[in-house]
Amino acid sequence: MTGQQTLQPAPGVDPALHRARIEEAERRMRRGGWRRHLPQRGHLLLLPLSIIMVLPFVWMLLTSFMTDTEINRLPPTLWPHHLYTAGYSTVLASSDFPYWFLNSLIVSGAAVIAQLVLCSLAGYAFARIQFRGSTVMLILLLATALIPIQLTVIPTFEIFHLLGLINTLGALILPQLTSALGIYLMYSFFQSFPRELEEAGRIDGCSRFQVFWKIVLPLAKPALAALGIITFIYAWNDLFWPLIAITSSRTFTVQVGLTTFQGEHVTHWSQIMAGTVLTTVPVLLVFLIGQRRFVQAITGAVKG
């Protein structure tokens, strides 16, 4: 590299001055120089783009507080004249929305708890315990990621029908109890986990489970948080399977319920928008609280 040579002072230059120049240049590089105080050019593109990304949600929120007459006016109203909440009260009082919301909470909550337990147990076993068939099982588990849901959905419906699970929340919870992705997430976390602590625990006479429960799990909180957030978002947002497995309104989840607001002839947009706001808020809250972990999890799963 040429870097080394340029550090030599040119003939006739005072070495002290030369050193001072280098130091100044390094200091400027570190600070980014005067440019630091100018607005960065990237913002010219990023700011409008990010606004475009969230604008549809702003519009959703605004229209949820409008009346249908305001919405159907030409040209459309951009700002509600006052906070008109009939959309919300209709959704909450005259539809089964409260049931849907509760069902979604039950299914997503059960999915989160079950996956925290089952995925961390399985991930730990694959990362740490050498048991017969572990490699084959891990490969088979990861291979299931390539099996699309549309291939399994028809027979799964028939199997669940035979088991009497169709039209119950159990049909929604059972497939969410554990997941290949969750197992893989915990597996890669435990692989990079220092062994020494566990060995200390083993020497002190703890069983595998005690080591896992008392030593490993408390230190796995970041990974567990990431898994919990991803599981909640996925379970809450699922539409395809609940749409198939549930047929009676009171057992719907929010996503399925929402789609029933679309009328065949007349569509009450203020109600739909109020419904979408109520459906989106929980998942956005979870995302905003756990954003750092969420990003770590999705980027970590890629880098593996």
Place this chain on the structure above:
Amino acid sequence: MATTLDEATIARDANRRIRRSDNITGWAFAGPSVIIVLGLSFIPMIWAAYLSLTDSNLVSRGHFIGFANYAALAKDPLLRQAFTNTLLLALMYLPVGLAAGLGVAILLNQKIRLIGFYRTCFLVPFVASAAAEGLLFAFIFDSDFGIVNAGLQAVGLPRQGFLQNPSQALAVLAVVYFWTQFGFNIVIYLAALQDIPQEVAEAAAIDGAGKWAKFWHVTLPTVRPVTIFLLVWGLIDVFQFFDLVYTTTKGGPLNSTLTLVYYIWQLAFNYFTAGYGAAVAYVLFFTSLIAIVAALAYGRRRRITL
């Protein structure tokens, strides 16, 4: 005399005992997950293979009809339409989605301020449910009351049919889909860019690499594995395209947004031709598998030739 001799046996015994207890605990830990995941994927997969050879109507078992379903699907114009639509969707979304994601990730990687704010904004559409977003965009692109048509009219442009127009609906869905996936592509690319060692970028600068040279010779090769990943992920996701169609166009107008999964869903759960639906699902499965393997093979070859 046997006491010393048996030390080896004792050690071997202990080893065997540890291995046996490891087998038991390993399976106790991993068993429930393995049974559920494999049970809910491989059993249905085999069942689907059998179903595809019957005329099952979802609730009754049906009769064995050999490969009649597969023979029928070769001549099914709707299946061809669904396949074309899905492919078009991938072609419209994937190149732009990946290029734009990389572009914004490069901007965000320049030690830019407000990076947290931007990341949040870009990720929100990825996190919210596709069902809610489909309804939202059905409203935004509504041909009568939608804000987009109102905007077009305000600046003197003709109103468009959008989701009601057979030649526009799929493109509108591609735009909405791009919007939902944009943040994911950005975040994945950003993570890959942050892995480029500072020294490599500095070395390139010292060697006199301009911005474009740096992009071609440093940035692109580094993000190639991630590009392959996003390509495969995008293919898998596009081949499962359902929620946005269900909440906006229901496959219409004139089947212009009929995607493969939507068609399978209709076959099995609307028309109750589950056997035929399973056959279509199997064809789709092998097609997507070939596409994914091709993408992976391409990625591997490029990395070797580099």
